[in-house]
Amino acid sequence: MGGPAPISTACPYCGVGCGVSGTVGGERTVAVKGDAAHPANFGKLCSKGTALGSTVSLAGRLLVPEIHGRPASWDEATALVADTFARTIAEHGPDSVAFYVSGQILSEDYYAANKLMKGFIGSGNIDTNSRLCMASAVAAHKQAFGADLVPGCYEDLDLADLVVFSGHNAAWTHPVLFRRMEAARARGQRWIVIDPRRTDTAEGADLFLPLAPQTDVRLWNGLLAWLDARGAVDRAYVAAHVAGFDAVLAGLGAEDQSLEAIARDCGLAPETVAAFYDAFAESERTVSLFSMGANQSAQGVAKGLAVINAHLATGKIGKPGSAPFSITGQPNAMGGRETGGMATTLAAHMDFSPAERDRVARFWGAPAVAPAPGLKAVDMFEAIHAGRVKAVWVMATNPAVSLPNASRVREALAACPFVVVSEAVGVTDTMAFAHVKLPALAWGEKEGTVTNSERRISRQRALFPPPGEARADWRIIADVARAMGFGEAFPWASSADVFREYAALTAFENDGGRFLDIGELAGLSDAAYEALAPIQWPVRDGQGVARLFTDGRFQTPDGRARMVPVRPKGPAHAPNPAFPLSLNTGRVRDHWHTMTRTGLAPELCRHAPEPMVELHPDDARAFGIETGELAVVETAVGRAVVTAKVTDRQRPGGLFLPMHWTDSFAPQGRCNPLVEPHVDPTSGQPEFKHTPARVAPYGETWRGFLASREPRDAPAGLELVWRRTPYDGCQVHEFAGRGGAEEREAVAAALMAGAQGEVLALDDAARGTQRRAVIEGGKPERVLVMAVMGDLPARGWIADRFLDDALALADRVALLAGRSAATVDVGTMVCACMKVGSYAIDKAIAEGCATVDEVGKATFAGTNCGSCRPEIAAMLKAAQPADKESARHAA
Numbered sequence: 001m002g003g004p005a006p007i008s009t010a011c012p013y014c015g016v017g018c019g020v021s022g023t024v025g026g027e028r029t030v031a032v033k034g035d036a037a038h039p040a041n042f043g044k045l046c047s048k049g050t051a052l053g054s055t056v057s058l059a060g061r062l063l064v065p066e067i068h069g070r071p072a073s074w075d076e077a078t079a080l081v082a083d084t085f086a087r088t089i090a091e092h093g094p095d096s097v098a099f100y101v102s103g104q105i106l107s108e109d110y111y112a113a114n115k116l117m118k119g120f121i122g123s124g125n126i127d128t129n130s131r132l133c134m135a136s137a138v139a140a141h142k143q144a145f146g147a148d149l150v151p152g153c154y155e156d157l158d159l160a161d162l163v164v165f166s167g168h169n170a171a172w173t174h175p176v177l178f179r180r181m182e183a184a185r186a187r188g189q190r191w192i193v194i195d196p197r198r199t200d201t202a203e204g205a206d207l208f209l210p211l212a213p214q215t216d217v218r219l220w221n222g223l224l225a226w227l228d229a230r231g232a233v234d235r236a237y238v239a240a241h242v243a244g245f246d247a248v249l250a251g252l253g254a255e256d257q258s259l260e261a262i263a264r265d266c267g268l269a270p271e272t273v274a275a276f277y278d279a280f281a282e283s284e285r286t287v288s289l290f291s292m293g294a295n296q297s298a299q300g301v302a303k304g305l306a307v308i309n310a311h312l313a314t315g316k317i318g319k320p321g322s323a324p325f326s327i328t329g330q331p332n333a334m335g336g337r338e339t340g341g342m343a344t345t346l347a348a349h350m351d352f353s354p355a356e357r358d359r360v361a362r363f364w365g366a367p368a369v370a371p372a373p374g375l376k377a378v379d380m381f382e383a384i385h386a387g388r389v390k391a392v393w394v395m396a397t398n399p400a401v402s403l404p405n406a407s408r409v410r411e412a413l414a415a416c417p418f419v420v421v422s423e424a425v426g427v428t429d430t431m432a433f434a435h436v437k438l439p440a441l442a443w444g445e446k447e448g449t450v451t452n453s454e455r456r457i458s459r460q461r462a463l464f465p466p467p468g469e470a471r472a473d474w475r476i477i478a479d480v481a482r483a484m485g486f487g488e489a490f491p492w493a494s495s496a497d498v499f500r501e502y503a504a505l506t507a508f509e510n511d512g513g514r515f516l517d518i519g520e521l522a523g524l525s526d527a528a529y530e531a532l533a534p535i536q537w538p539v540r541d542g543q544g545v546a547r548l549f550t551d552g553r554f555q556t557p558d559g560r561a562r563m564v565p566v567r568p569k570g571p572a573h574a575p576n577p578a579f580p581l582s583l584n585t586g587r588v589r590d591h592w593h594t595m596t597r598t599g600l601a602p603e604l605c606r607h608a609p610e611p612m613v614e615l616h617p618d619d620a621r622a623f624g625i626e627t628g629e630l631a632v633v634e635t636a637v638g639r640a641v642v643t644a645k646v647t648d649r650q651r652p653g654g655l656f657l658p659m660h661w662t663d664s665f666a667p668q669g670r671c672n673p674l675v676e677p678h679v680d681p682t683s684g685q686p687e688f689k690h691t692p693a694r695v696a697p698y699g700e701t702w703r704g705f706l707a708s709r710e711p712r713d714a715p716a717g718l719e720l721v722w723r724r725t726p727y728d729g730c731q732v733h734e735f736a737g738r739g740g741a742e743e744r745e746a747v748a749a750a751l752m753a754g755a756q757g758e759v760l761a762l763d764d765a766a767r768g769t770q771r772r773a774v775i776e777g778g779k780p781e782r783v784l785v786m787a788v789m790g791d792l793p794a795r796g797w798i799a800d801r802f803l804d805d806a807l808a809l810a811d812r813v814a815l816l817a818g819r820s821a822a823t824v825d826v827g828t829m830v831c832a833c834m835k836v837g838s839y840a841i842d843k844a845i846a847e848g849c850a851t852v853d854e855v856g857k858a859t860f861a862g863t864n865c866g867s868c869r870p871e872i873a874a875m876l877k878a879a880q881p882a883d884k885e886s887a888r889h890a891a
C-alpha cells in the first residue's frame with residue numbers, strides 16, 4: 001500500500017520549463033523531484049526547483065479579498081473592480097484603463113485577461129512583465145520569420161557542435177539546460193561566450209569574448225562580413241529561402257569590417273574575434289543562444305536580428321543542431337506571447353490588420369476589438385503617472401520593484417485613482433499601492449498550461465486544494481467580465497474550457513498560414529486535458545513539431561525569411577563625466593525576480609545573502625572601495641547602498657548589481673530605481689544593461705546584526721543600511737551606520753524594545769561591541785550584536801540555536817560570544833541543495849581533490865542539481881598554482 005501518488009506538474013521559475021513530480025505529504029508539505037518523463041529536464045532540477053517544497057507554506061499568503069485594507073467578500077470586490085473599470089471607461093474611454101500581467105500566470109489566465117481587454121473593453125492596454133525579458137527577441141522574430149517563432153528545440157543543444165552564448169549566463173539562469181550542454185560538451189561540443197562579465201558560463205568556455213557594452217551588433221555584423229569575404233555564406237540556401245541578403249551586405253560596407261577595426265570597437269583582441277569567426281564558419285551545427293544580455297537593451301532588436309542574419313546567411317537554421325535560439329526568462333513568457341498578453345499582439349499570433357481584427361472579433365463575438373496596439377510596460381506606467389490611465393489591474397507581478405526608474409513607478413501607482421492587484425502573497429512593494437487586493441492561487445494550487453522556451457506546452461497541476469478564498473486568475477477575470485456585462489463571452493467553468501477555446505482560436509480560419517496552430521487540442525475532453533503530456537506546438541497529426549523551418553518555409557507572404565540591415569549604435573546615453581561607469585543589472589544563481597517565492601526558502605538565500613555591487617579591482621582602487629564594505633551606487637535617477645564585491649570577473653569601467661531585493665529584504669539595496677527608462681524603439685524593452693553610474697564608499701563606522709524569530713523593519717528615525725536574510729527558524733537582519741556610540745545605543749534600545757523574558761548583555765567599550773540575547777521559555781527570541789571594529793561572529797551557529805528545543809546552559813553564554821567553542825563557520829553557501837559552504841570545499845581542495853566530481857565525493861557539494869558545479873570548478877581553478885595552470889594550458 002503506497003502513499004499518495006506523485007503528481008506531474010511544471011516548475012514555476014524559468015523558461016526551461018522543467019517537469020516536476022510532487023508527492024504531497026501531511027500538513028501541506030510536498031516532496032519534490034524532477035519528472036524523469038519530462039522531455040525538458042529528464043528528471044533533473046536546479047537549486048530553485050529542488051527547493052520548491054520550501055515555498056508552499058501558507059504563511060504570508062493573501063487569502064481573502066481586501067478593499068482599502070479591510071477584508072471583503074468576493075462579490076463586493078468583484079463588483080467594485082467591474083464598476084470602477086466600467087465607469088472609468090465610460091467617462092474617459094477604453095484607453096484610460098490597463099492590465100499589467102506576468103509571465104508567472106498560466107496561458108489560460110493570459111487568454112482570459114487578453115480577451116477582456118482587447119475584445120470587450122476595446123483597448124490594447126494589456127502588457128506583460130515579459131516586456132522586460134524578451135520583447136526584443138519577439139520583435140526580431142517577427143521581422144525575420146514573419147511571426148514570433150522560435151526555430152529550435154532543446155535537442156538542438158544536444159546535437160550542436162558549437163554553442164554560442166550571446167549575453168546568456170546559462171549556468172545561473174537556465175541551469176538544467178546548462179547541465180544538458182555540459183553532457184554534450186563531454187562529447188566534444190565547443191562553447192563560445194560573448195559577455196561583458198566573466199560569468200560561470202564563461203569560466204567553462206572554450207573561448208570567451210569579454211566585449212565592451214553595446215558592441216554586440218558590431219561583432220555579429222563583422223561575422224557576416226567575414227563569412228561573405230571567405231565564401232562561407234550558403235548561397236544556395238540564401239537563394240532559395242532568404243530575402244534581403246544583398247541589402248544587408250551593402251549596409252555592412254558603411255563600416256570598416258577588418259578584424260582589427262571590429263576588435264578595437266568591441267574592446268577585444270583581434271585573434272579572439274578571429275577565433276570566434278573561424279569556429280562559427282567551420283561548425284556545421286551551431287546554436288546561438290541569446291537571452292537577457294542581448295534583449296535588455298535599447299538596441300535589443302538589432303542584436304537579435306544580427307544573430308539571426310548570421311544564421312540565415314549560412315543556412316544554420318531549421319536543421320538538427322542549428323538555430324538562432326532565444327531563451328526566455330519566465331516560466332510562461334511564451335504562453336503570454338502566444339495568447340496575446342503583449343500589447344503589440346492581438347491574439348494567437350494575429351496582429352491588428354483589418355482582416356485579423358475582423359477574424360478575432362468574429363471568433364470572440366466581440367463588439368469592440370482593440371483598434372491598435374496598446375501601451376508597452378514602460379509607457380503604460382508613464383501614462384499612469386501622467387494621469388491618462390486612471391485604473392490599472394496588476395496581476396502576479398511587482399512593477400514597483402522590477403520596472404526601470406522604479407521610484408517613478410511608485411509615484412505613478414500612488415497617484416493612480418484605482419489600483420487592483422491580484423496576488424498570491426500578502427505583501428509586495430506594489431501591493432502597498434493597491435486599493436483592491438484579490439487573492440490568487442499560487443504554484444501547487446493552479447491548474448492550466450505553460451509554454452517553455454522550445455514551444456513545449458506543459459500542464460501545471462494542483463497539488464493542494466485552493467487555500468482560503470484564493471481563486472484562479474482566469475476565474476477572477478471572468479467574474480469581473482461577467483459583472484461588466486460580458487457574461488456570454490466568459491462562460492468557462494474550468495481551465496480546460498479556457499484552453500479549448502484558445503486552442504480553437506489558433507486554428508480558426510488558419511489555412512496553414514499561421515504556424516501557431518494547436519487546433520487539434522481544441523477537442524480535448526476534461527480527462528484528456530488533465531492527462532495532457534508535454535507537447536510542442538504546432539501540433540500536427542497528434543504530434544508536436546520539434547523544429548521549425550525544416551522545409552525552408554517561413555511565415556512571410558512569400559515564404560522567405562528576411563535578413564534585416566542593422567547598424568551598430570552607440571550607447572543610449574551620452575558620455576557623462578559625473579557618471580563615468582556603466583551599470584549592468586541581472587540575477588544571482590538562487591533567486592528569482594523579486595524574491596516573493598525564493599525569499600521563502602532559506603536554502604536559496606545563503607549563496608548571495610545580500611545585495612552587492614561587483615566591480616573590477618582597478619575601479620575599486622580608484623574609488624577607494626574594498627570587498628565587504630558598503631558602497632553607494634548612484635545614477636542620474638537613483639541611489640543604492642550595497643556590499644562591495646571586488647572581482648576581476650567584471651570589466652574595468654563596469655558595475656554589476658542584481659535586481660532581486662525589495663523593500664522588505666533590503667530597502668536601500670533595490671536595483672531598478674537606478675535604471676533609466678530608455679527602451680528599444682521597436683520592442684519597448686528597457687535598457688537594463690547599461691546605465692551611466694558612479695560608485696563611492698558609504699563610510700560605515702560600525703556594523704551589527706539582529707537574529708529574531710520574526711522579520712523586523714529598521715528602527716524608525718535612524719539612518720541605517722538594513723538587510724534581511726531568512727534562515728531556518730529565524731530572520732537575520734544585517735545593518736550598519738555611520739554614527740557613534742549614541743547611535744548604537746539608540747539602535748539597541750529600539751531593537752530590544754518590548755523584549756519579554758531574560759535579557760543577557762555583554763558590552764566591551766574598548767572594542768565598541770554590544771551584545772544582547774533575549775531568552776524566552778528557554779529559547780532565544782532575539783540576539784543582537786554590534787561592533788565598531790573586528791569581525792562580527794558567524795551568523796549560522798546563532799541562527800541554528802533558534803531551532804533548538806531548549807538552550808543548553810553553555811549555549812546561553814556562547815550566544816553572547818557569537819559561537820560555541822566547537823563551532824566553525826561554513827563560509828559562503830556554495831551548494832544550496834546539500835548545504836555545503838565554501839570552507840568545506842576549500843578544505844577538500846587543499847586535501848587533494850582535483851576535479852568537481854572528487855570535491856563532490858568528499859563533500860557532497862554539486863551532487864544534486866549541479867547548479868554549483870561551475871562555481872566549484874572556478875574554486876578549483878583559482879586554487880591551481882600558476883605553473884600548474886600554464887602547464888595544463890600548454891598540454
Ligand code: SF4
Nearest residue numbers: 011013014018046049
Ligand atoms: S532550470 Fe531550475 S528554475 Fe528553470 S525550470 Fe528547471 S528547475 Fe525550474
